[in-house]
Amino acid sequence: MSPAGEPGAQVQADLDRLLPLLDGALTVPFQEGAAARLGEAMRYSLEAGGKRVRPVLCILAAEAVGGTAAQALPGALALEYIHTYSLIHDDLPAMDDDDLRRGRPTNHKVFGEGHAILAGDALLTEAFGVLAGADLDPNRRAEALILLAEGAGWRGMAGGQALDLEGEQVAAYDLDHLRLIHRMKTGALLQSALEIGAVLGGADPGQRAALRACGAALGLAFQIQDDILDATATEVQLGKRTGKDAGKGKITYPSLLGLDGARRALAEATETALCHLATLPNRPSLEAWARYLAQRAK
């Protein structure tokens, strides 16, 4: 068994296999006569790396139902473009106002606010472009595009970020409201990641529903662990500012349930995620990732 917080053998094997594939494809090619500095701003955040959780989960979901990484790759790239845009915009002064991300200055600190807004816009646009232009079964591609818009838009991630911004003004901010924000802000795109993988990998309706439900639970678990890490880890460990939730008097799982209560909720959500995988033909990787995400150290 690997030490708590470290990727185990299966997760490490998936990373070794999939990160080169993703990092090779996740780029913005230089183009003569184009907006060079905007391209640079897009690349800066895209190439900051990270564990590429959403695209990896998307590919693993496709493989879990017998599909291939190649089939899921356009969806995986689209998800990482979306995730990267959301980080750039969330870090802006008008949003969470962060100076540090993955151990480097945030996009607007390097390129200015105007270009950071546009880099996010362009990455969001590119996400749909790369998926629409992929050589895939047309019906699967359309389904994946719809799921991407659902997960990223005002019913999903963007809506969750708006609710999060409004948080401090909500009078009755209870566990239900916190769950709603988490489900939209983090859960929706993770759910889309698994469901897009299912669709592109050729899942049958039952498998697709199982992966969708697994994604929802995984998204919740992921966000609870995020809250726990913000309350307990150091800035050097995370590569971003910590303790900012408490500093803002922000309501989180630990602030509502205490650290032990938050850890119980995390374990419960993880078990739910695992439970939905039980009938899939090729599930060891997804199971290992669900366990890893719940105990990750950053």
Place this chain on the structure above:
Amino acid sequence: MSPAGEPGAQVQADLDRLLPLLDGALTVPFQEGAAARLGEAMRYSLEAGGKRVRPVLCILAAEAVGGTAAQALPGALALEYIHTYSLIHDDLPAMDDDDLRRGRPTNHKVFGEGHAILAGDALLTEAFGVLAGADLDPNRRAEALILLAEGAGWRGMAGGQALDLEGEQVAAYDLDHLRLIHRMKTGALLQSALEIGAVLGGADPGQRAALRACGAALGLAFQIQDDILDATATEVQLGKRTGKDAGKGKITYPSLLGLDGARRALAEATETALCHLATLPNRPSLEAWARYLAQRAK
């Protein structure tokens, strides 16, 4: 002949026929448990109206090659979502910093900067969602989605806005550079509007190329007229701040060529646009719109 600046009979007839169709469809439905304030911010800018130039041109392009408004409608809506998001983001303090748009306070003045950024993000996402989810021929739909991403993204509109922001720092800012900015910032999406209409209306390759070329020229004409209006019209006429280009020392067609030179360039671009329409079976509306856009008073 109608007075200069006023829509003529054909343009008015198209508006009377198409605006109710568009305005009825361009909305963000209330949804229980969703981000209500974000939905409100999206609606605020979507429902501010205007002449809906891009969606109207998209539908007219489809009709020009024998297609129907119903076939082009999902593309038309997507274009207006994109256009609306771009106005919201362009008005932000970090971009053009405008307080007034279509005679009303800009989005961030009403909803705050964070929500304005998110409303733009969500409208951009919804553009792809509405097109991906439309009941259309799968290949035409995919083509339209690719064109939308091209016109809106870093090779198109977003890239043009970035170059525009950088404008003041460019040492050799000449007519070629201004043309590049205009082609990307305004031309690319208008070109997409006509080409998406062509694709959704079932154009043959020659018709599609003609409408694409017409869109490029029309986009240039549209932006030159924008520059001319900014230099000559009043704030009350336009419903937005005027003279802001000159106030910022910004380089425009009138500042490079003088007002007369700009008007000649406008006439030339309009003739080019008309020329590309010459072989289309059903072109009177598009011709009337090309003439109208070049002489519009706001």
